[in-house]
Amino acid sequence: MPAEEFRRYGHELIDWIANYFEHIEDLPVLAQMEPGDLKAQLPSSPPEQGESMQAILADIDRLIVPALTHWSHPSFFAYFATSTSAPGIFGELLSAAFDVKSMLWRTSPASTELEEVALDWLRQMMGLDAGMSGFIYDTASVSSMHAIAAAREGVELRIREEGMSGRKDLPLLRVYASEQAHSSIDKGIITLGLGQRSLRKIPSDKEFRMDAKALAAAIDEDKRNGILPFCVVATVGTTSTSSIDPVPAVADVCARERLWMHVDAAYGGVAAMLPSHAHVLAGADRADSIVVNPHKWLFTPFDLSAFYCRRMAVVRAAFSLTPEYLRTPEAADVKNLMDTGVQLGRRFRSLKLWMILRSFGARALRARLAEHIRLAQELASWIDAHPDFERLAPVPFSVVCFRWKPAGMSWSDAEVDAANERLLDLVNASGDIFLSHTRLRGRLAIRVAIGHLRTTDEHVRRAWDLLLSSRELISTP
Amino acid sequence: MPAEEFRRYGHELIDWIANYFEHIEDLPVLAQMEPGDLKAQLPSSPPEQGESMQAILADIDRLIVPALTHWSHPSFFAYFATSTSAPGIFGELLSAAFDVKSMLWRTSPASTELEEVALDWLRQMMGLDAGMSGFIYDTASVSSMHAIAAAREGVELRIREEGMSGRKDLPLLRVYASEQAHSSIDKGIITLGLGQRSLRKIPSDKEFRMDAKALAAAIDEDKRNGILPFCVVATVGTTSTSSIDPVPAVADVCARERLWMHVDAAYGGVAAMLPSHAHVLAGADRADSIVVNPHKWLFTPFDLSAFYCRRMAVVRAAFSLTPEYLRTPEAADVKNLMDTGVQLGRRFRSLKLWMILRSFGARALRARLAEHIRLAQELASWIDAHPDFERLAPVPFSVVCFRWKPAGMSWSDAEVDAANERLLDLVNASGDIFLSHTRLRGRLAIRVAIGHLRTTDEHVRRAWDLLLSSRELISTP
Numbered sequence: 001m002p003a004e005e006f007r008r009y010g011h012e013l014i015d016w017i018a019n020y021f022e023h024i025e026d027l028p029v030l031a032q033m034e035p036g037d038l039k040a041q042l043p044s045s046p047p048e049q050g051e052s053m054q055a056i057l058a059d060i061d062r063l064i065v066p067a068l069t070h071w072s073h074p075s076f077f078a079y080f081a082t083s084t085s086a087p088g089i090f091g092e093l094l095s096a097a098f099d100v101k102s103m104l105w106r107t108s109p110a111s112t113e114l115e116e117v118a119l120d121w122l123r124q125m126m127g128l129d130a131g132m133s134g135f136i137y138d139t140a141s142v143s144s145m146h147a148i149a150a151a152r153e154g155v156e157l158r159i160r161e162e163g164m165s166g167r168k169d170l171p172l173l174r175v176y177a178s179e180q181a182h183s184s185i186d187k188g189i190i191t192l193g194l195g196q197r198s199l200r201k202i203p204s205d206k207e208f209r210m211d212a213k214a215l216a217a218a219i220d221e222d223k224r225n226g227i228l229p230f231c232v233v234a235t236v237g238t239t240s241t242s243s244i245d246p247v248p249a250v251a252d253v254c255a256r257e258r259l260w261m262h263v264d265a266a267y268g269g270v271a272a273m274l275p276s277h278a279h280v281l282a283g284a285d286r287a288d289s290i291v292v293n294p295h296k297w298l299f300t301p302f303d304l305s306a307f308y309c310r311r312m313a314v315v316r317a318a319f320s321l322t323p324e325y326l327r328t329p330e331a332a333d334v335k336n337l338m339d340t341g342v343q344l345g346r347r348f349r350s351l352k353l354w355m356i357l358r359s360f361g362a363r364a365l366r367a368r369l370a371e372h373i374r375l376a377q378e379l380a381s382w383i384d385a386h387p388d389f390e391r392l393a394p395v396p397f398s399v400v401c402f403r404w405k406p407a408g409m410s411w412s413d414a415e416v417d418a419a420n421e422r423l424l425d426l427v428n429a430s431g432d433i434f435l436s437h438t439r440l441r442g443r444l445a446i447r448v449a450i451g452h453l454r455t456t457d458e459h460v461r462r463a464w465d466l467l468l469s470s471r472e473l474i475s476t477p
Numbered sequence: 478m479p480a481e482e483f484r485r486y487g488h489e490l491i492d493w494i495a496n497y498f499e500h501i502e503d504l505p506v507l508a509q510m511e512p513g514d515l516k517a518q519l520p521s522s523p524p525e526q527g528e529s530m531q532a533i534l535a536d537i538d539r540l541i542v543p544a545l546t547h548w549s550h551p552s553f554f555a556y557f558a559t560s561t562s563a564p565g566i567f568g569e570l571l572s573a574a575f576d577v578k579s580m581l582w583r584t585s586p587a588s589t590e591l592e593e594v595a596l597d598w599l600r601q602m603m604g605l606d607a608g609m610s611g612f613i614y615d616t617a618s619v620s621s622m623h624a625i626a627a628a629r630e631g632v633e634l635r636i637r638e639e640g641m642s643g644r645k646d647l648p649l650l651r652v653y654a655s656e657q658a659h660s661s662i663d664k665g666i667i668t669l670g671l672g673q674r675s676l677r678k679i680p681s682d683k684e685f686r687m688d689a690k691a692l693a694a695a696i697d698e699d700k701r702n703g704i705l706p707f708c709v710v711a712t713v714g715t716t717s718t719s720s721i722d723p724v725p726a727v728a729d730v731c732a733r734e735r736l737w738m739h740v741d742a743a744y745g746g747v748a749a750m751l752p753s754h755a756h757v758l759a760g761a762d763r764a765d766s767i768v769v770n771p772h773k774w775l776f777t778p779f780d781l782s783a784f785y786c787r788r789m790a791v792v793r794a795a796f797s798l799t800p801e802y803l804r805t806p807e808a809a810d811v812k813n814l815m816d817t818g819v820q821l822g823r824r825f826r827s828l829k830l831w832m833i834l835r836s837f838g839a840r841a842l843r844a845r846l847a848e849h850i851r852l853a854q855e856l857a858s859w860i861d862a863h864p865d866f867e868r869l870a871p872v873p874f875s876v877v878c879f880r881w882k883p884a885g886m887s888w889s890d891a892e893v894d895a896a897n898e899r900l901l902d903l904v905n906a907s908g909d910i911f912l913s914h915t916r917l918r919g920r921l922a923i924r925v926a927i928g929h930l931r932t933t934d935e936h937v938r939r940a941w942d943l944l945l946s947s948r949e950l951i952s953t954p
Binding site for chain 2: 001003005006007009010011013014015017018019020021022030031033035036037038039042044045046047048049050051053055056060063064067068069070071072078079082083084085086087088089090092093094095096097098099100101105106107108109110113114116117120121122124125138139141142145149152158159160161162163164165166167168170171172173182183184186187188189190191192193194195196197198227228239240295301302303318319321322323324325326327329330333334342343344345347351355357358359360361362363364425436437438439447
């Protein structure tokens, strides 16, 4: 594309995006379409002749936007509400132009060194100790998989060399996590060939936190049965309720048993930047590894998962492998990022993180997180004060779990669940807000997660009002 | 950031990028810096107060650009030369604004359906049959790991449920690949807990193609020894020489032995779009899975790896797992992309691919690929015609492997290797071009890979002239 054309359409796109953000609240948060609607409107074969950028951009408006669920909408409260940001978008734009593959230092010195610096900044902001060095993966799923793989390497049973099949000498290896841990832990363990049997789920207490005594008992029992415990995953900010496992107590168990402790703080870790929430990473100074996702609650466009590890040499022992065509003269003096993971090529992700940390500054980032937590507390207080609603979990961060349970109605538990499901479908179908759910102790819980840069009191208030008015439309469970 | 400011800096960045591409040839391809130079110039702590975008962009010029190896430089001939493109950059820009996580259909209908359509277009362009359905992973490393994981699931030994540790009933499982296969196959197998012992490397013939007879013999031998063969990886475009394994013969073996056949066509697969090169995917109609990377040789900014599979249900059986908080009412009627891999969240990558396919059109894409192949043939002909140079491998695509071997000099093999290493260092240090190397049958080979949109006859000619003139500076090996 000629430079003049690139400038023209580039400016047009920037204006389009500015306009998109200015008018996003006119759009339904959750796509209002049926499965297959978009596909049906697209040609079944590629064009033989190139098309004008004008035609393509027109189709973005006509076809793509109506098929989007708008994660950038301030009333997106589902799953974990995330948020892109201007400096993050600019970082991605530059990164797409540089198109660097951060595999070897020489293919990407800027990416290699900026990754180290930006992750160290983030480490300091969260109050993690300097013994933790950082690495960027795409997602927390992949970060946690690498943590467990490193732990597996740490057992020194030659699994990298000899694998686990066809061996009579290997005991059953076991990882422990709370029953509230994220499904990525299960998936990581399946991928690593350990199988679901290798993951023992530890019960949680009434506030959905791992029971450290049950953990210790499970490990004891397993050892008596000839099973080899090697890793524990503690979660700071579980997906259902954002509960916080008792990391210091888990760390005691791990220290005693010499197990790799991985902390999944993908969502909650950043809150440790706030003096009021520094405690959420208490005990993490004893973790072997920890994952924190700037793409969740630090205004970083997806994807960027920050992995910190005290034993990065073990991760590299598990994954490094240099074929001849990737040897470089400077290998002994540099960090080659390809050595730390299953992926060889890696995007220049640190650029956006560096631009975000600089553009916002630490103070403004803390202020945003504090504001989201305040909004969640506010919503929790309305729920607590309302006779027809019941909160189902504490609110340590910015996620609120609750259900509608009309006072004076003698609905069964199943009926209450069904009514909440209908309420959820009703508010989501409005297009005004998007909420998701979970199930807690068997009960259906509506989840409101607050995390978008542009979410204000007014958006939270409107979500609450919509819940209140929508329930009026449901007379029977 | 206020909309006006976003527009102002956005326009500035677009102009900056246009300018970067216009003047990129004034910059050294390979970063001219020492390890640590960038890090030393960066503050060791994050700013407390936000900084202006003006200051950040000034640092991009002052600090980042000099620390970049410019993959977007038309004289980047190392590894596989790749290329970003204007529609690809625009796609990434939009994707960063939408910030969609393509995990569930409802969180990303546009991404889910566009992925299916764009990959089907690409499938048609390469002449793959309609039995192959597509999925986008980040990298070929991850695509191939999923292929092998699916093959592992296909043996029906309950590895997902029971894992491989602590079992006396599991035979040694084995995967086969050419000794020329990419290191990602080794890494995938290590990650999956199969271990290096589970990968048997099959010798290649004098043109670096897997020896299908040796493959059949290895499988026979393994079976006699109680080993369970389950997967073969054939490569179309190996990393060292771009050689093409005899896929039809490998397919015969896989059919006879009922093994999963995965084809790693990460680099070479797109060439099948050309009538002259349709044969490179011969036999792929019998593959279980195949990976092709648009981010390698289809002008797509990194990352986007296209995985095609005839047995996607097996991939899903290996990886799907739906916790309560990810259940949706429409689950039975839609494709939820999270079911097909270890990663839960996924970027909206299909957008850039769709924009690239439309903006170029199939004809122009074919023309670019044909031109790169023509340039490589041209270079090969100069090498063949020169008494002091020796070509070390055939050139089926756009990678040329050769070495300098001065006629009339009685240098030992080790001396020739050393001289080529010095030649390589010399031309790379010039900043004018960037080449990489490999080792073929023990000999050091210089590799020239051609794949950038803006690479012309003149760039290839200049690279050749630089090799010729630089060798004059080396009088002793």
